[in-house]
């Protein structure tokens with residue numbers, strides 16, 4: 001069951017981000033707030049450059065916000081990184097070309113100092129979970145793009161992260177492979193009970209994979225609209241035929257393509273999806 005927002009989930013409170021590079025100052029985020037209770041699945045959607053990746057990178061301790069607070073499981077992103085409670089999967093997740101899939105998937109465990117036997121056991125378990133059994137001894141170049149992304153997800157899962165931070169993980173894949181992987185990810189999320197924060201450009205992917213879809217306004221990004229997706233966690237491809245799916249699509253499309261910069265009405269947050 002979901003716990004109190006902020007205590008053990010992902011918490012973004014009044015976060016602002018200003019990038020400075022020489023003379024150039026870019027205000028990427030202003031007053032962003034979002035609470036994702038542990039065990040929930042959430043997506044960030046918004047126009048290109050609105051700051052989605054920045055928000056994810058703040059949670060992943062890659063960049064520090066210039067104002068506000070970000071918490072991962074109730075601790076700072078730096079503490080969460082040290083405790084290895086989250087894993088990041090991105091569109092460009094790279095496999096080392098000279099290592100076979102098993103060795104690539106073992107990489108995170110190797111860095112964490114896990115012994116060889118346990119490493120192999122956990123990597124094989126993750127490979128099976130993502131449906132790549134039989135490809136342990138293949139090189140990345142021998143796999144399709146979709147299979148390489150599955151391997152990247154397997155590598156992320158070996159450390160049994162409580163939080164999966166995913167930045168356009170299926171962005172480079174064709175529509176059919178992408179949808180197949182969406183439903184495989186749903187199965188994995190249920191099996192692992194991980195909390196998901198996904199950055200995507202696809203409205204339908206956001207609906208399929210989320211309890212909560214947060215829409216960001218164009219730069220400087222802020223969270224302008226939150227839609228709760230009431231499909232529960234038992235989801236199949238049939239959800240796309242549900243009239244409610246179309247209603248969510250239409251609501252999100254309106255939220256995304258409203259007048260630039262104009263504040264959008266907030267969806268009434270449910271107790272489990274409170275928007276600070």
Ligand SMILES: Nc1ncnc2c1ncn2[C@@H]1O[C@H](COP(=O)(O)OP(=O)(O)OP(=O)(O)O)[C@@H](O)[C@H]1O
Nearest residue numbers: 019021026028047048049050051052053054055219
């Ligand atoms: N390291 C950086 N240094 C300077 N500016 C940056 C940096 N990273 C991002 N930005 C700027 O911050 C803004 C938000 O970028 P970000 O990548 O977070 O957006 P995004 O919504 O993820 O975009 P996209 O959907 O195109 O991937 C952009 O204007 C971008 O140019």
